[in-house]
Amino acid sequence: MTKMRKAVTATVVAALTTFGVAACGGDTGDSSSGAGGTGTGDVNVTMTSFPDYVDPQLSYTVEGWETLYNVYTPLLTYKHAKGEDGTTVVPGLAEAMPQVSPDGKTYKLKLRSNMKYSDGTPIKASDFTYAIQRLFKANSGGSVFYETIVGAKDYAGGTANTISGIVTDDATGDITINLTEPNGTFDSILGLTFAAPVPPTTPLDKDATNNPPPASGPFMISNVQAPQTMTLERNPNFKSVKDAGATEVADAGVDKITITQNKSNTAQVTDIEQNRVDYMSDPPDADRLAEVKSRFADRFRMEESINTYYFWMNNEKAPFNDLRVRQAVNYAIDPEALNRVFGGRLHASQQILPPGMPGYQEFKLYPGPDLNKAKQLIAEANPADKDITVWTDDEPDRKRIGEYYHDVLSQLGFNATLKVISGDVYWATIGNQSTPDLDTGFGDWFQDFPHPDDFFRPLLNGASILPTNGNNYSRARFPELDAKMNELRTKQLEDPGVKDQYAALDKAYMEQAAWAPYGNEQYTTFLSERMDFDKSYRHLLFSQDFSSFAIK
Amino acid sequence: MAAPFGEVEVADEPPLPTGVPLATVQGRSPWYLAGLRLRRNKVSLGFGVLFIAIVLLCLAAPLWADHVAHTTPDANHITDTIDVGGQQVDIVSPDGTPIGPGLRGQYLLGADQNGRDVMVRLLYGGRTSLFIGVVSAAITTIVAVVVGLLCGYYRGWIDAILSRVMDVVWAFPVLLLGIALGTALAVGGLSLGFTTIAGDSVWIPILIIGLVYVPYMARPIRGEILALREKEFVEAAVAQGKGSLRIMITELLPNVVSTIIVFFTLNIANDMLLESALSFLGAGVRPPSASWGTMIADGYQTIYTAPHLTIIPGLMIVLTVLSLNVFGDGLRDALDPRAKIRLEH
Numbered sequence: 001m002t003k004m005r006k007a008v009t010a011t012v013v014a015a016l017t018t019f020g021v022a023a024c025g026g027d028t029g030d031s032s033s034g035a036g037g038t039g040t041g042d043v044n045v046t047m048t049s050f051p052d053y054v055d056p057q058l059s060y061t062v063e064g065w066e067t068l069y070n071v072y073t074p075l076l077t078y079k080h081a082k083g084e085d086g087t088t089v090v091p092g093l094a095e096a097m098p099q100v101s102p103d104g105k106t107y108k109l110k111l112r113s114n115m116k117y118s119d120g121t122p123i124k125a126s127d128f129t130y131a132i133q134r135l136f137k138a139n140s141g142g143s144v145f146y147e148t149i150v151g152a153k154d155y156a157g158g159t160a161n162t163i164s165g166i167v168t169d170d171a172t173g174d175i176t177i178n179l180t181e182p183n184g185t186f187d188s189i190l191g192l193t194f195a196a197p198v199p200p201t202t203p204l205d206k207d208a209t210n211n212p213p214p215a216s217g218p219f220m221i222s223n224v225q226a227p228q229t230m231t232l233e234r235n236p237n238f239k240s241v242k243d244a245g246a247t248e249v250a251d252a253g254v255d256k257i258t259i260t261q262n263k264s265n266t267a268q269v270t271d272i273e274q275n276r277v278d279y280m281s282d283p284p285d286a287d288r289l290a291e292v293k294s295r296f297a298d299r300f301r302m303e304e305s306i307n308t309y310y311f312w313m314n315n316e317k318a319p320f321n322d323l324r325v326r327q328a329v330n331y332a333i334d335p336e337a338l339n340r341v342f343g344g345r346l347h348a349s350q351q352i353l354p355p356g357m358p359g360y361q362e363f364k365l366y367p368g369p370d371l372n373k374a375k376q377l378i379a380e381a382n383p384a385d386k387d388i389t390v391w392t393d394d395e396p397d398r399k400r401i402g403e404y405y406h407d408v409l410s411q412l413g414f415n416a417t418l419k420v421i422s423g424d425v426y427w428a429t430i431g432n433q434s435t436p437d438l439d440t441g442f443g444d445w446f447q448d449f450p451h452p453d454d455f456f457r458p459l460l461n462g463a464s465i466l467p468t469n470g471n472n473y474s475r476a477r478f479p480e481l482d483a484k485m486n487e488l489r490t491k492q493l494e495d496p497g498v499k500d501q502y503a504a505l506d507k508a509y510m511e512q513a514a515w516a517p518y519g520n521e522q523y524t525t526f527l528s529e530r531m532d533f534d535k536s537y538r539h540l541l542f543s544q545d546f547s548s549f550a551i552k
Numbered sequence: 553m554a555a556p557f558g559e560v561e562v563a564d565e566p567p568l569p570t571g572v573p574l575a576t577v578q579g580r581s582p583w584y585l586a587g588l589r590l591r592r593n594k595v596s597l598g599f600g601v602l603f604i605a606i607v608l609l610c611l612a613a614p615l616w617a618d619h620v621a622h623t624t625p626d627a628n629h630i631t632d633t634i635d636v637g638g639q640q641v642d643i644v645s646p647d648g649t650p651i652g653p654g655l656r657g658q659y660l661l662g663a664d665q666n667g668r669d670v671m672v673r674l675l676y677g678g679r680t681s682l683f684i685g686v687v688s689a690a691i692t693t694i695v696a697v698v699v700g701l702l703c704g705y706y707r708g709w710i711d712a713i714l715s716r717v718m719d720v721v722w723a724f725p726v727l728l729l730g731i732a733l734g735t736a737l738a739v740g741g742l743s744l745g746f747t748t749i750a751g752d753s754v755w756i757p758i759l760i761i762g763l764v765y766v767p768y769m770a771r772p773i774r775g776e777i778l779a780l781r782e783k784e785f786v787e788a789a790v791a792q793g794k795g796s797l798r799i800m801i802t803e804l805l806p807n808v809v810s811t812i813i814v815f816f817t818l819n820i821a822n823d824m825l826l827e828s829a830l831s832f833l834g835a836g837v838r839p840p841s842a843s844w845g846t847m848i849a850d851g852y853q854t855i856y857t858a859p860h861l862t863i864i865p866g867l868m869i870v871l872t873v874l875s876l877n878v879f880g881d882g883l884r885d886a887l888d889p890r891a892k893i894r895l896e897h
Contacts, residue, residue, distance in 0.1 A: 266853055286648025286665060287857040337630035341665065343648035394834065396853045400666050403840045407628040407666075417752050420839055 041255030043531070043549050046268045047281040048395045049423030050227035050261045054209040056193040057134040058469065060141045061427060062446050063281060065193060066543035067259065071232065072196035073216045073241065073249050075109050075128060075175065076187060078449075080250040080545055082537045083304075087450040089191045090248040093123065093216060093241070094175075097187070104182030104490075107190075111173035112244035116237040117199060117214035125168035125175050127197035130204075132163060135194055137205040141431060141469040142194035144458055145185075148489075150178040182490045184498075188449035216241060218252040218547050227424040232257040232546070250547035253535070257546055261424070265396050275528040279536075279544060283524040285396055286343025292526060299531070302345070303523040303538040306356045307446040308455065309338070309346070310517035311405055312430075312473035314439050319383030319414070320474075326513035327366065328377035329440075332408050334369035335518040341400050346519040352455055352506050354520040358493055359452040359502030365510050371411065378412050387415045391441030393426035398442055405442070431470045443473055443515070447541060451493060452502040456485050460514055476514040481505065586810075589886040596882020603875035606868070610682055613675035620657040621669045625676040626840045629667035634658050643667040653860060661864055664850060674865060677842035682872070684758050684827045684843070689819035691762030693812060696769035700808075701800050703770070704777025715774070718767035726764050727829055733760045734835025752838040757830055761823045769815050776808050810887035817880035821873045828869050844869050 051064035056072040059065060069078075077092030079085055091097055093115065098107040115123040135143040136156040146152055150165025165178040179186065189195065198213040212221045219232040233256050241249060260277075262268050265285040269292060271277035284292045292300050313320035313329060320326055335348035353360040368374075390409060392402025399420055409416040419437075421429055429435050448454045458464050462477035484505055491498050509515075525538050532550040539545045590596065617624060633640040636654065643663050644650050650663040653670075661670040699718065703711040721729070734757060741751040742759070749755045780786065781804065789799050824844075830836030831845025832852075839846060844865040851861030 264853070266856060270856070285853060287854040290647055290649070291857070334631060337628070340630050340644045340646060340648050344646050399839060403626075403666055404628050404630065406840055407626060410626070417750070418839055419752065420834070 041551065043254045043257045043278045043551075044276075045257055045259045045279045045281065045546075046262045046271065046277050047259060048261070048263060048265060048268070049393065049426075050259075051230075052424065052427055053207055054212045054221060054224050054226065054230060055138075055207055056196045056198060056213070057131060057140050057142070058138055058207055058209075059193065060469070060471065062543055065448075065541075066281060066546070067230070067232070068193045068196075069217075069539070069542035070219050070250075070252070070546045071215045071217045071221060071235075072193050072198070072213075073246070074191055074193060074196040075111070076191040077249060078191050078539070078541055079248060080539070080547055083540065084450075086539045086545075087541060089187045089449075092191070092246060092249055093197065095173075095245065098177075098190070105179045107177040107179070107186065109175045109177075111175060112241070112246060113173060114240060115216070115244045115246075116240040117216055118220035118235040118237050119214040120237060121199050121201075121214060123197060123216060124170040124199075125173050126170050127199055128175055128195070129163060129166045129168055130200050130202070131195055131198050132166060134198065134202065134204055138203075138207065139466060139468045140194065141458065141466065141471050142192065144461065144464045144466075145189040145192070145194065147463065148179045148181060148183050148186075150180055184489055184492045185449065185451045185453050188451055188454075192448055218250060219257065227261055227422075229258065229260045232259070250545070252547055253550040257549065263394065263423075269526075272526050272528055275530060278528040278531050279549070280526055281543065282395070283345060283522075284343075284526060286341065289343040289345070296526070299529065299533045300524065300526045303525055304356070304540070305446065305521060305523040305538075306354050306450075306540060307444060307520055308349070308352060308354045308517050309401075309444045309519050309521060310352075310515040311440060312443040312515055313513075314473075314475050315477070315514060316475040317439065318385040319381070319388065320440060322381045322383060323513060324377040324381040325383055326516070328374040328381070328412060329409070329516045330366035330510075330513050331368045331370045331377065332374035332412055333405075333516050333518050334408075337369075337404060338401060338518050341397055341404060342519075342521060345522040345524075347522070348519050350510070350517055352460070352509055352515065352517060353452055353502070354447075354455075357447065357452055357455065358450065359499045359506065361500075361503035361506070363507060363510075365507070366513075374412055386413060388417070388439040389437035389441075390416050390418050391426075391430055391438070392418070392420055393423040393442065394420050395423045398423070401442055405440075409440075428469065430473050431466070432468045433465075433470065434467070438473070441473070444521075445471075446543075449541065452499075452506075453485065453489050456502075456505060456509070457489075460509055461485055474514050476509070476512075478509075478512055478514070481508055481512075484508075586886040590882060593882040593885065596879050596885075599875040599878035600882070603872065603879055606678065606872050606875065607682060610675055610678035613672070613679055616675055617669075617672045621660075621672045622658065623669050623672055625668065625673045625842050627668065629663070629669075632667060650858065652858070662858070662860065664861060665854065670847075670861060670864070673842040673847060674844075674868065677844050677847050677865060678868060678872075680754065680837055680841060680843040681824050681827055681845065681869070684754065684761065684837070685820040685824035688758045688762035688765075688823040688827075689816055691759070692765045692769055692819050692823070693816050695763070695766045696773060696815075697805070697808075697812060699766065699770040700773025700777055701804065703774040705781055705796065705800055705804065707778070711774070715771075718770055721764065722767040722771075724764075726826060729764050730757075730760050730826055730830050731833055731835045733764075734830050738835065738838070754837060754841070757827055757836040760830070761826050764826075765819060765822065769819065772815075773808055773811065776811060777804055780804050780807050810884075814880055814884040814887060817876060817883055821876035821880070824869065824876075825873055 047063050049063055051059055051067050052061045053059040053064060056068050059068055073092045075092055075094040076089050079088045079090050093111055094109040095112050098109045100107055111125045117123055132146055135146055149163055151160055151163045154160035155163045167176040202208050202213040209226050210224060215235045218235055218238050220235040221230060222233045223231040234252050266288060268280040269284045269288045272280055313326050315321055339346040339348055350364050350366055390402060390406045392398050402418055402420060406416050406418040430438055445459060458471040460472060460476045462482050464470060464472040465475055488501055527533055527536060530551055532552050535550045536548045537545060630644045632643050634643060644667045650665050651659055653662040659669055664670055699714050703714050737756050738751045742749040786803055789803050827836050828845035831843050832849040837843040837846050847865035848862050855862050
């Protein structure tokens, strides 16, 4: 009897211990996050990965932009609207669209008057200069867009104390920007949060995540505990922006948004289903998607998104410095397999530009999957170094993508090691050149603005190989293609033949197999019952528009 | 983490034969007596057999993988199909749903979302978990015995220093200490001077688990040595001129062997639990390698639609830990019926 009692006790304890293991991780969507909201105007949001930075000049992830779009308003901004309409650049803190000189090199804007940041500090024209200076001093991944400003490179290199190409007058609000050459994308990049003015009390060369600068949008950040949670509340001084005539900048529809990181996608889905959380930034995982689609059709929809998913390969280092090895990977990858990992939400593609992006022309240079052809190319290349590290992050679908890619590379004869790191530090880690063993790994890119240059310059231009916060993870540097990219940027997208030339550039990069792209992901909107589903919408550039959140 | 073990009640000694002159009674060694007691404990023996069966099953993983499942634990088969009842069925459907369990050689326990055979991963995962459990328990045992002997025999400043170090380790919750070390060593690995262990190596969790449990074993052994060194046979050995090392190895160590054996068995179970917890939390075995802990972590993401992916490895952990605990309990009763050994934290 004693033995039996001990056996039963041990069984119960072992079972509790084992399942306790399952209970103690992953799900951080607890009641302490204020689930369900405390009032009519409070909304709870979950993200699988916290924003990389809570800093308008540094943030360069989907999660970061989704959050900051409604916190920091640039001189120009993007219309708060669904679909293509949302890609229209409109005046933000500037009174009107810029006056551009006939040679396309000088942009003149005027700051609206009497505007204040959320802490009451007046917004000044020189704050724009300070924001651009921060891009270079804090090594922002977005600095590459603004290098065409006269004097920007000298300032970045430390040979000048200011950016001579930006002239501002705080008294009148006049801002003049001189470019080294015409730039067909400049209106678009002035609308990015990178260029949002911030007061000079913001650290010039440091990340301001823990103490973000005051807001100029409808929401302000009232609390940050990175990488766990942050709170957005109504900006009490946003009225000064609206009163100054910024009609295109939408007002907040709710009082407070609490963002919480939750690594368990399935727990996020359950939280929304049971109305404990109001919105999840990521799509439901494949195993829950069918259930969500069928049971919650009144508060779930698929959304178009302009993006490309790919594997980056370090072009500077063996074995991926050999074109044949990179081509072999392109032959070996099976986009249909990855589509199933995404639960059928992936449009298979093997090119850099995604559908919907100007210049997109469908082609496929590496028909397959053709493992035999891939192995043949590897045999021809006979790389000396077959020990490689495959990087991915810990979001469930990305971990599975990494495991698939690891298996493909192992089949090709590589001695691959999979490195899975946290999603909130993944991009900063692989974008830091001092990180060891950056051989290959998971990558994705969502359009910053509707121009093909956005898919080439930050990701594939040699000038985008930065010490930190770089986005050219493949370390791609093809001088003739860089030159072509620079030449195309001086032209307007509507000029005859320009889109065809971007399509040719797309093909040229794929001939070099700079990446191994495999598809374009469809996104989703899934809200709790209490949210106004019809008002909330997904913006083509900034994901869910938080200003569209409304309670029924 | 693990369950405390209840104190052991004194078991009956085997009775001496009656009516036989004492001079004709054959002597019985303590090991013989322990064997007799263990054989009488059918529950413990049963769980011991269960543990051996689990070990054998896991050791047979390559046989199952090669001859039945025809795959490897890490091979992805996302777009492949298998024949089920004469029909070709997707291993992972276009909407991402993996095939479930079924009475067939391939995918007996179904597939995961990468199209990997769960049965094959379960067997290979068991090998990993058992390997980590046994090797880390061996590390714990070796270090704890050395520390316990040194502290208990020499006392004084050696005891003071080593005991305080043990106290510091003891002060940390085992799981938190394991996570902290596992996370810190995951990226850069561990440099030991003469060699470097890669961050993804299975030796990282082995070393972490092996070391964090040392105080839990070293302290009871130290206590036993402290008591033993006052006994007459130790004084006699000193009087005979035996050196300290010799006394520790030939006089003291044999007297704590039964304690060590019992602790070793119980440590395997605890180490396997800790490995599962660390792997579940991403600080143990690295993907894509399978262990029961990583399988629970992977399956947890699909617990609503495919609960078997979590339940089956969880059940294997329960069975293995339970069998080791009950068998270790019986072993303790058999080796030293008066023992009050407890392994708790």
